[in-house]
Amino acid sequence: MQSRFFTIQNHPQGLPDQNLFNLETAALPELGDGEVRVRNTWLSVDPYMRGRMDGVTTYIEPFTLGSPLEGAAVGEVIASRDSRFAEGDRVRHMGGWRDVAQLVADQVEALPAIDVPEQAYLGVLGMPGMTAWTGLNTIAGMQAGDNVLVSAASGAVGSLVVQLAKAKGVKGGKVVGIAGSQAKLDWLESLGVTAVSYRNKDAQQLSKDLKVACPDGFDVYYENVGGDCLEAALNNLRVGARIAVCGMIARYNDDCPVAGPGNLAMILIRRARMQGFIVFDHWDQYPSFLNEVGPLVARGEIDYRETVEDGLEKTPEAFLKLFEGANQGKMLVRL
Structure with a gap:
């Protein structure tokens, strides 16, 4: 053969x-x-x-x-x-x-x-889903009432992050997703997520838009993109915020070193914790993820x-x- x-x-x-x-x-x-x-x-x-x-x-x-x-x-x-x-x-x-x-x-x-x-x-029940679940729970330690921000929020990982955050019961917290096209923004809004576009915006404008979307700032930032999204998110952190770094797709095709955000001091000012993770290091928790998320998917409760x-x-x-x-x-x- x-x-x-x-x-x-x-x-x-x-x-x-x-x-x-x-x-x-x-x-x-x-x-x-x-x-x-x-x-x-x-x-x-x-x-x-x-x-x-x-x-x-x-x-x-x-x-x-x-x-x-x-x-x-x-x-x-x-x-x-x-x-x-x-x-x-x-x-x-x-x-x-x-x-x-x-x-x-x-x-x-x-x-x-x-x-x-x-x-x-x-x-949704494979590596991207497990990545979403791990970053939100194990790395960022999301709690009910947290305000959550997700970049690339309509992608394979981000779209589950926002829904898991909603399903966890935000109890007054807010879930905000960054995406591009109008179709993606509309889909996020249909899920009960406040959607913010990054298209044709620099970090300063995106930061202002995030402030409008969630004036109190964010307890959790789920990072998939890097670049301007990271810079804008850092400007909108609450004291004690947790950042789970899953990926930085904005930098994957760079062919020379690129300077990081100029506002990294916000991690100090907001006493934030920023942690990168690789999902394979947490694969022993896959059965727990499957037990929690599998029934939601089977019942059609995850879009x-x-x-x-x-x-x-x-x-x-x-x-x-x-x-x-x-x-x-x-x-x-x-x-």
Whole structure:
């Protein structure tokens, strides 16, 4: 059997383009003991993958030039030489960016038995959802009554953060989300979130708009963007605020050092705590997340959105659209 997969041959400088990605085909070896073969049905593309293209080890190993790229995927087992999996099992794994994956069975997990579409385990009940839950609860320690600010609030992570904050029972607190397009702002407002646009605004204007949206300031800031969003948020912190730093997508394609916000002193002035986190360090809490959020999703109490591109060939395009803000909710590729 053959597998089609994407590779990169060079480390990109700045924002990549589609010429970086090569679609290749190779015959799979015979299935070995303890291995499974999976026909992928859904692929995930995520902003963190940009960092893996630079050839530098950070919190995760970089992609290997010339080797199949990796990412979360779900699919169906079509062959197995491991007693834990049988043909027809629906599974999740990290053998994405390809149509057929052959993996050691220890790298594959059966999908949980919750009545949701299988691609939900790449988004709202997958790594993005777990990231939202971890940052809000474990890192920021949100409490009822907190005012919460979320950047990239209509994305795969941010859209769950704002809803979890609402569901937690803000009891007088306010949830504010930063987003771009009018459609995204309208969606956030429909969720009961006060939406603020960042489009065509510098940090000073955005800071003023956040002050109007929440005059008392914020106890929790969930950071997905960096740049002007971070600077504006720092100007609107309450004393004792907690900042959970999930990502800084505004800086992922910078090809030279960029100065940080000029108002970092606000962390001192407001006695704030700012902590970065990597969700994989907290994956032992995934069952707790699933027990809490899974039933909400199954009952339709979480409004999650997906942006879907069809066909393996569209995977690079789907990935690059993440940096244009073209996705609403989770960006997925359907095979």
